[in-house]
Amino acid sequence: MNIAAVIVTYNRLELLKECMEAFFNQTRRPNELIVVNNASTDGTDEFLREWVASHNISDMEIIVVSMEKNEGGSGGFYAGTKKALEIGADWVWVSDDDAVPSLDAFEKAETHICEISDIDQISAICAQVQTGGKPATSNRGIRKMGPLKMEIMHVPKSEYLWTSFECNHFSYVGVFMQAIFLREVGLIHPEYFIWRDDVEHSWRLSSVGKIICYPDMIVNHKIQQMDYQGISWKTYYGYRNDLLMYKEHGCKLYYITKTLTMLFKGLCSINKRHFELYVDAIKAAHRGEGGINQKYLPGMKL
CATH class of the missing domain: 3.90.550.10 (Spore Coat Polysaccharide Biosynthesis Protein SpsA; Chain A)
Structure with missing residues (x-):
C-alpha cells in the first residue's frame, strides 16, 4: 500500500x-x-x-x-x-x-x-x-x-x-x-x-x-485562534467560496439566502470596509471569479 x-x-x-x-x-x-x-x-x-x-x-x-x-x-x-x-x-x-x-x-x-x-x-x-x-x-x-x-x-x-x-x-x-x-x-x-x-x-x-x-x-x-475571530482578509474568501460552492452544487436557494445574509451583515456593520468586503465577495461569486483578490491579500488589515 x-x-x-x-x-x-x-x-x-x-x-x-x-x-x-x-x-x-x-x-x-x-x-x-x-x-x-x-x-x-x-x-x-x-x-x-x-x-x-x-x-x-x-x-x-x-x-x-x-x-x-x-x-x-x-x-x-x-x-x-x-x-x-x-x-x-x-x-x-x-x-x-x-x-x-x-x-x-x-x-x-x-x-x-x-x-x-x-x-x-x-x-x-x-x-x-x-x-x-x-x-x-x-x-x-x-x-x-x-x-x-x-x-x-x-x-x-x-x-x-x-x-x-x-x-x-x-x-x-x-x-x-x-x-x-x-x-x-x-x-x-x-x-x-x-x-x-x-x-x-x-x-x-x-x-x-x-x-x-x-x-x-x-x-x-x-x-492561532486569532485567525478565526472577527472579520479579516480571509473573510472575503470564506464568503466568496461558500457562494461558489452553492453555485457548483446547484443550491440556488442557499445561494440567495447566503447573499442576503451577507448584505444584511454588511449594512449592520459600523465599518463601511466590511460592507465593501461582502459586496466584493458577492460580485466575484456572481462572475464565477476565483483566485486571489488584490484587495484582500494575506495579512491585510481591514
Whole structure:
C-alpha cells in the first residue's frame, strides 16, 4: 500500500520543523512526503535542502514542490495531491504545517484500511484533530440541508469515545483520501485560494463514498485562534467560496439566502470596509471569479 503525505507550508518555518520531525519519526512512515513550499520567504527552501541532506531515509522519499508564488492553501494542496497521484499513491494524507500527527498515526491508518471490509466504498478516513489536548470538533462535520440554508453540524465530543464514526465533511487536517475517489471527483479547487476549499471537496468525496473518522489516530493542530475571530482578509474568501460552492452544487436557494445574509451583515456593520468586503465577495461569486483578490491579500488589515 502506497501512502503519500502532502504538507503545504508558507512562512511558518518553526512549525514546519516540528511537523517534519513528526513524519520522520512515524512508526510507519509514508512512502512519500510531499512538501509544497508556497514561495516562502523565511528560509524554508534552505531548511528543506538541509533537512533532506541530514536525514538518512530509505523508506520515505522526500519530494519538494516549490511554487513560484503563494497560491494559498488551495493551490498548494492541488499541486501536492496532483503530484501524489502522478507517482501512484493509493492514499493521500493532507495537512498544513501546523498539524503534527501522533507518531503512530500512519501505522494505525494502515491497520484500519486493511481491516475495512468494504474499503472500495470508503472515499476517506480521518484522524481526530486535537487542540490543546482536547478534540477540535469543528474539523469533522455532518451536513444538514435545511429549507433555506445548509448547516455543517460539528460532530459532538461524545462521538470521539467510539472506535469510529461516519461524517461527511472534514477540514484538510489529518485526512487520508483514497486515490480512486480523488480521480473520480477531482482534486481540491485551486481557485478557492483559502478557506472552505476543503469543505467543498469533502462534499464531493462524501457523494461517492463514505468518510470514516478513527479517534485513535490523533493530529495536534497548533492553530492561532486569532485567525478565526472577527472579520479579516480571509473573510472575503470564506464568503466568496461558500457562494461558489452553492453555485457548483446547484443550491440556488442557499445561494440567495447566503447573499442576503451577507448584505444584511454588511449594512449592520459600523465599518463601511466590511460592507465593501461582502459586496466584493458577492460580485466575484456572481462572475464565477476565483483566485486571489488584490484587495484582500494575506495579512491585510481591514
